[in-house]
Amino acid sequence: MILHLIKDTPANSSALNTCLRYARKQTDCILLSGNAVNCLLQAEVLAHLADYKIYVSQEDVAARGLTRFLKQIEQVNYSEFVALSLKYDKVISW
Amino acid sequence: MKKLCIVFKQAPHGTAHGREGLDFALLSASFEQEVSLVFTGEGLLTLLKEQDPESIGCKDYISTLGALGLYDIDTVLVCQESMHEFNLQQNDLRIPALVSSAEEIAAHFDHVDEVMVF
Numbered sequence: 001m002i003l004h005l006i007k008d009t010p011a012n013s014s015a016l017n018t019c020l021r022y023a024r025k026q027t028d029c030i031l032l033s034g035n036a037v038n039c040l041l042q043a044e045v046l047a048h049l050a051d052y053k054i055y056v057s058q059e060d061v062a063a064r065g066l067t068r069f070l071k072q073i074e075q076v077n078y079s080e081f082v083a084l085s086l087k088y089d090k091v092i093s094w
Numbered sequence: 095m096k097k098l099c100i101v102f103k104q105a106p107h108g109t110a111h112g113r114e115g116l117d118f119a120l121l122s123a124s125f126e127q128e129v130s131l132v133f134t135g136e137g138l139l140t141l142l143k144e145q146d147p148e149s150i151g152c153k154d155y156i157s158t159l160g161a162l163g164l165y166d167i168d169t170v171l172v173c174q175e176s177m178h179e180f181n182l183q184q185n186d187l188r189i190p191a192l193v194s195s196a197e198e199i200a201a202h203f204d205h206v207d208e209v210m211v212f
Binding site: 002014015017018021022023024089090092093094 | 101103104134135136173175196199200203204207208209211
């Protein structure tokens with residue numbers, strides 16, 4: 001039961017790809033914030049993330065004008081993010 | 095006493111991540127925390143033999159890897175997939191390390207209290 005935090009886009013960092021190697025599809029979840037939300041526009045990335053539980057930071061999505069592009073992904077605001085981090089046993093910031 | 099796992103995912107030299115991660119590991123261990131290390135992706139290259147970072151003006155923190163035993167850091171896991179990706183063998187590594195599958199490393203993450211990624 002691990003919450004994985006990704007803050008940078010795979011174009012700049014190995015965070016997401018390294019995380020996907022170890023995240024467990026059934027029990028873990030992945031929260032994308034900051035520039036990491038941008039990669040969800042790419043069908044290829046979405047395909048990779050298909051069977052993972054994915055959240056995006058509402059503020060970061062809105063700030064980047066991506067809200068209507070990422071409607072299908074569950075958005076959490078900051079307080080929901082804090083609640084989420086308490087729900088999971090551990091948080092790993094990749 | 096906390097079980098801390100420190101993950102090295104970035105290449106050594108060029109940036110300070112590797113040195114900071116190792117400093118953090120040694121410091122935590124000297125404060126009696128149970129520290130384990132995981133090397134994955136380009137972080138694996140930290141463990142290569144015959145490095146000479148000072149020749150390119152980088153601090154040689156690699157040699158401190160030899161002191162892990164002194165700090166009771168005995169668990170060093172290395173990602174099997176990365177070893178394969180970078181075409182490395184066990185004897186290319188300068189310290190003893192357990193080549194582990196992604197599943198074994200994921201299980202290790204469950205087992206420890208905190209995971210810090212550098």
